[in-house]
């Protein structure tokens with residue numbers, strides 16, 4: 001019998017649950033409970049045991065819940081949410097929706113998971129996606145124009161994520177071109193857009209967002225860059241369902257605005273949250289790197305770099321602060 005999901009649902013409240021009580025409630029042996037606990041730990045949950053009291057999660061976790069998510073979406077957003085698939089485990093919420101898109105899935109279709117076993121990051125990286133309270137969200141959106149019209153969409157998506165974080169009361173985060181969300185210089189959230197479709201349109205865009213909400217140290221050891229989570233940034237753990245509901249509302253507003261007006265209406269907010277604006281930076285590309293002063297982004301989403309008194313624009317590369 002599959003006990004991991006019901007076991008997690010019971011432990012999610014963050015209280016002690018004795019092994020005996022868990023085996024009664026789940027109608028399995030004590031050793032199956034123990035096995036289940038070990039598996040949940042291996043998936044990324046921080047569970048400890050105290051003799052005489054039982055098992056307890058280090059922090060309560062709010063399981064993802066479609067109805068609760070919908071309570072936090074705007075009436076306008078609800079009109080564009082034909083399906084919200086909430087999974088216990090998938091390889092990648094982006095891959096799942098790219099596959100559905102091939103078979104004509106509706107625009108607005110959402111996929112969320114408690115854990116991803118093969119989460120995808122930018123530049124072919126893996127997005128470490130342990131179980132235990134983060135957000136792994138993808139949404140399919142069909143843009144009537146072709147892929148060529150979508151330059152800058154990933155930056156507009158970063159603004160939508162920033163608006164959602166601000167709305168739920170998170171402070172102290174910034175955007176790093178093209179679309180990373182940082183806090184204290186460490187990665188808080190990432191965005192991966194995957195696009196398919198004919199040149200003439202329409203374009204299917206799967207917009208994937210990973211937000212570190214409650215990321216435990218053990219699974220995070222596999223992350224190859226400095227990271228943080230909302231628990232550290234806000235000193236409280238926000239409701240994931242509320243965050244997802246607010247985020248979906250912001251994403252849907254953004255797609256609609258972007259489709260008509262492109263990136264331009266998002267540029268002032270991008271600049272307001274730009275971690276490197278007017279700072280000396282180094283832009284590393286595959287073979288070489290260039291130094292200059294970051295001067296924001298243009299309406300196509302390109303980075304503006306002042307080099308020798310002239311503004312040059314770049315469409316790809318990795319920013320870092322200029323070494324002194």
Ligand code: BTN
Nearest residue numbers: 092094119120121122190208210
């Ligand atoms: C990055 O490298 O910064 C982008 C990370 C994007 C991760 C999200 S998690 C939900 C969605 N599904 C994936 O496989 N990747 C994206």
